[in-house]
Amino acid sequence: MQESEAKAKEILSKAIQALGGEAYLKLQDVHRTGRFYQFRKDDLQGTGHFQAYEKFPSKSRFELGKKGEIININDGDKGWKIEYKVVKDQSPEEIENFKIGLKHNLDYTLKYRLDEPGMRLRYLGKTRNNLDELEGVQLIDKDNDRMKIFVSASTFLPARMEFRSPAFGKRGPTDDERQYYNYHTVEGVQVPFSTVRFANGFKASEFQVESVKVNAALPDAFFTPNFKK
Secondary structure (H helix, E strand, O other), X not given: OHHHHHHHHHHHHHHHHHHOOHHHHOOOEEEEXXXXXXXXXXXXXXXXXXXXXXXXXXXXXXXXXOOOOEEEEEEXXXXXXXXXXXXXXXXXXXHHHHHHHHHOOHHHHHHHHOOOOOOEEEEEEEEEEOOEEEEEEXXXXXXXXXXXXXXXXXXXXXXXEEEEEOOEOOEOOEEEEEEEEEEEEEOOEEEEEEEEEEEOOEEEEEEEEEEEEEOOOOOHHHHOOOOOO
């Protein structure tokens, strides 16, 4: 068990170094722009422009549409949604869903969760993903929530993440998977420009990033519903 945990820690340490090391760990905020594709059981249902802002550890602003017609803002235990300039509080369930998603966010996990009290790590060995060989690590937290992170055996950049999401609204529990492709260096940090999400084995969404800015000193007020750009 100790050997497995030591190997898992080694793999995750190499992944953090591959992502930029200290520059990655000290990353304050990220602003991504691009196109968003929504799927239902692999069939394309819709597409649109998005802007996604993250300020670590727990602030998020996601704007959908060329003019940000729909905006979701979260700041820890607080959340709002703005639809065509009409502001509403997020429901407790929506806020809890954001917090669960944050726990399963790759950057948040690597930057903040590895040293959580009760966190256990286990090396899963090697597997293959298309032509790339991957090394896998399982993380089990104090609540027995389990995640798997797979990194390239050659570059050590994260390639896939797996976890289980609880039921939300009319949606039942799902086995979720994230795949990360097309890394680019942005101010010393490796950023995946393509992220594909799967739910219960079906393609659910895809994000194609067109531009990235990091460490833009986004103000806390930006993650409130009254902020004006």
